[in-house]
Amino acid sequence: MTAAAGAATDDPTARGGTGTAALGTPAQRYRMLRLIRGFEELALGLVKSGVITGGIHPYIGQEAVAVGVCAALDPGDRLTSTHRGHGHVLARGVDPCRLLAELAGRVDGLNRGRGGSMHAADLSLGILGANGIVGAGAPIAVGAAWAARQAGDGRVAVSFFGDGALNQGVLLESLNLAAMWRLPVVFVCENNGYATTLPAATAVAGTAVGRAAAFGIPAVTVDGMDTEAVRTATEEAVARARAGGGPGFLECRTYRFEGHHTMERRMKLRYRTPEEVADWRARDPLPRAAAAIGEAAATALDVAVAADLAEAERFALASELPDPEGALDYLYADGRRPRAGATR
Template identity: 50%
Template sequence: MTGTLSTGTDLSAEQLLDAYRVMRTIRAFEERVHDEFAGGDIPGFVHLYAGEEASAAGVCAHLDGRDAVASTHRGHGHCIAKGVDVKEMMAEIFGKATGSCRGKGGSMHIADVAKGMLGANGIVGGGPPLICGRALASKYKGDGGVAVAFFGDGASNQGTTFESMNLATIWNLPAIFVAENNGYAESTSSSWSVASDNIADRAAAFGMPGVIVDGFDFFAVHEAAGEAVARAREGGGPTLIEVKFTRYYGHFEGDQQLYRGREVAEAREKLDCLKRFRARVTEGGQVSDGDLDRVDADVARLIDESVAEAKAAPKPGADDLLTDVYVSY
C-alpha cells in the first residue's frame, strides 16, 4: 500500500504553523550543531537529521502524553518533535550538566522519559523491542497509548526489528514501526543491502499493513501516520510505515561521503520538505509567508539562546558520576 497525497486542508492554520515550527526547529538545530561541531566545541560523535524533518514532524503530530517513541543514533529530530526541551538538548550535546541527561548521554543518548521520549539509541535495531514493551503496558492499562519505533534501513535487517514486528502482531500491540529509509546504512546503499525493493513490503510477512510514503512531503507522512495511530488506538494492531527521503549530511559529522553523488544537492533544491510545505500552504492561502517568516525568526532566536546557554553551563562534576545509574524499586 502506498501513502496517498494529502492537501492538508483538514489542518487548521495553528496546526500548520505548529508543524512548520517543528520542522524549522529541527533544521535550524541540526545546521547549528553542524557548525558548532566543526568548530571543535562538541565532544563525541554527531549524526544529523537534516532533510528528514517531515518524518518526525508528520508522525509525532498525532502523538500526545500517552504515547512514547524510541529513536536511533540520528535522534535529534525525534526528540524535538516529541517535545523534548531544545535548550536541554543542546546542553546535552555539549556535555553540560544542564542537559536533558545531565551531560552524560550526549548526542546519541538524549532521552526524556517524562515526555515519552525513550531515548536516542546507539544500538542499531535497539528501539523496536523497547516500544513493544511500552505498547504492551498501554494495552494492559487501557490508556489508549501508542508506541512508535523510528529506525533506519540498516536496522530494517536486524533480528531485533523482525522479532519485534512479529511479537507486535501476535500480541496485537498498539505499535507503529517507522522505517526511515534515507538510502544508506552508513555508506552501504539500501538498494544493495535490502533484498526486497521496499522495506514496507516485509510487513505482509508479519501480518500487518505496510505503507510507503514520500518523506519529503509532510502531508503524506501526516496522513499515513494518522491512519496508523488511529488504527493502533482502536485495537487494530501494528503498522509498518516506510518513509523515503535523503539525509543532507553524512552518516556522521566528518563523513567524506565519497559514496554519494549529486543526490543531496538535487534533494535540497527540488524536494526539500520545508520548501514544499511553505509552497503548498501559502499557495492554498492557509498560512501567509509572513506567518512562516515569524516562525523562522523565533526559531533562530531559540537556537542562538540554546547555544549560548549551553556554552556557559557547567560540566558534570565528580559527584554526578553515579547519579541516574541505579534505580531502587
C-alpha cells in the first residue's frame, strides 16, 4: 500500500491522491468526511476487542475541521497535529491501511508501529507529526514556516491544537515569534468546548481569537461543523500567509461526539448533559456535506469507503507485530544503537 493512491479523477468513488487534488470537489470532501468517521468507528471497535491497546482519542464530530483545512493546502505545505490527530493525517492523504496498522502497533504501520495513535507522521506528505503534548506542535510548525521563508519556496505550515492549548506558554511564544517574523503559518484552534473534562468557558479568560489579536495576528471564529466554511476561512488565511502577509489564526467551534478518550466509557464520567450532546449531534457535518452532492452520490461514496475500510482492517490484522529484539531500532537518527549496558 502507498500513502498516495493516484491522482484525483472525475469518478467520485475513485481513491484520490494527496493535498488539494484529493479534496478539490464537494464529492471528494464528503468522501473524506465519511472515511474519517468510518475509520474512527472501526478503531473504536478494535480498541474494544483489544487489537488496539492503550485506547484512542476519537475525532468523531470534528471531521469538518480537518477536511476543510486540508482542502485549502497545496501538496508541499506542512502541518503538525495533536493527540486527536487521525482526521488530520487522513485528510492530508495518509493511506488508512497503514494508519490503522500503526494504531494496532504493526510493522507495516505508518511508522513501523512505533508511533501509535498519538504520534503518526509522514514527512513525504508534509505531516511533521501528531503530538501527545498539548500545544507542542505549534513551535514545530513555526520552525517549518521559518524554514519555508528562508528557502523562499512559498510553502505554508498549519498547526492544529485544541482549546486546552490556549493557556500553554509554548503556544503563546509561538504566536509571538510568528507575528514578529511574519511567518507563513496558520494556527487552527479546534475548540470543542472541553480540555478533557474541563469546560473551556471556566478556564480561558477572554477569547481564543483574542489571544491571537493581542499579537496582531488576523483571527476569525468559524463554524467548525461546516466543512465549506472552514475551507473558505483557511483559503483566505493561507493565501495571505503565502503572499507574505504573515500568520493567521482560526478558531473552529466544533464538538467531539465521543468522550475525550476511550477510557472515558469505562470510567463513566458525566460532565456533559445528554441534551448538549444531542444538540451538537444535530449539527453533524456529514449530512450537510451529503446534501450538497445528492443522495445517490453520497450512497455510492459510502459503499466505496466501506470497501476501503474493510481492506484497511484486513491489512492491519494481517501485518505482523514487531520483534522485541528490534525495539531499539530507529531510536537514534543516525541508526546507532546505545552502548552495551546503557539501558540496564
